[in-house]
Amino acid sequence: MISHGVVRARRLISDQAAQAGVPNWCLAELSGRLCELLSLSAATESSALLTAATHLIAEAQRCAEPVAWICAASALFFPPDLESNGVDLQALTILRVADAQAAAQAADQLLRSGCFGLLVIDLSAVETKIGDAVLARLKGLVRTHQATVLFLCSAAESDRSALGSMVSFRACARSRVISAGRFALEIEVTRDKRRGTPWRWTETCNGPPGMS
DSSP states (O other): OOOTTOOOHHHHHHHHHHHOOSOOSSHHHHTTEEEEEEEOSSHHHHHHHHHHHHHHHHHHHHTTOOEEEEEESSOOOOHHHHHHTTOOGGGEEEEEESSHHHHHHHHHHHHHHTOOSEEEEEOTTSOOOOOHHHHHHHHHHHHHHTOEEEEEEEOSSTTOOSSGGGOSEEEEEEEEEEETTEEEEEEEEEEETTTOSOEEEEEEEEOOTTOO
């Protein structure tokens, strides 16, 4: 229970979003929203999805917000990669489900608890079919609890949505090698109902050992 006068981190994050000037890949941009991050199904783009999600997970945990990773019929991430980027694996809730519908049902239950600040739903290895009614219910829950739901999806084209018009934020993630062991994570935002215009965000990252 939250004591009177105490403001939760996710509420502060939401307030920051309203005041943010320069767009950034962070929870302040995504709080209270259904978000879709696309890849082009190539290995480098799949890695970019994981890197982008890891960035948000580490930030949420620094704010003491519980995080859940829901994985639909795909191989799980390599745990040491997340740990090396500041993720507390012992504090990360992981659920493995059969398909996109089961992932949405799990997300519904977790959001209703009001406990989770961030849900990452990996649908990159399954056919993404979630009805608008289900997405509308999730949308209402993230607004109520000022949580963030990030869907990781694959698409044949970078601007093709897997989830349709119910998401308020859509972007494509790519990685570009800069030098041995270093790469640029590029996120191109094509739909942002809060800001109203597309934008792009880039960050230089260190790759895992052996990356060339």
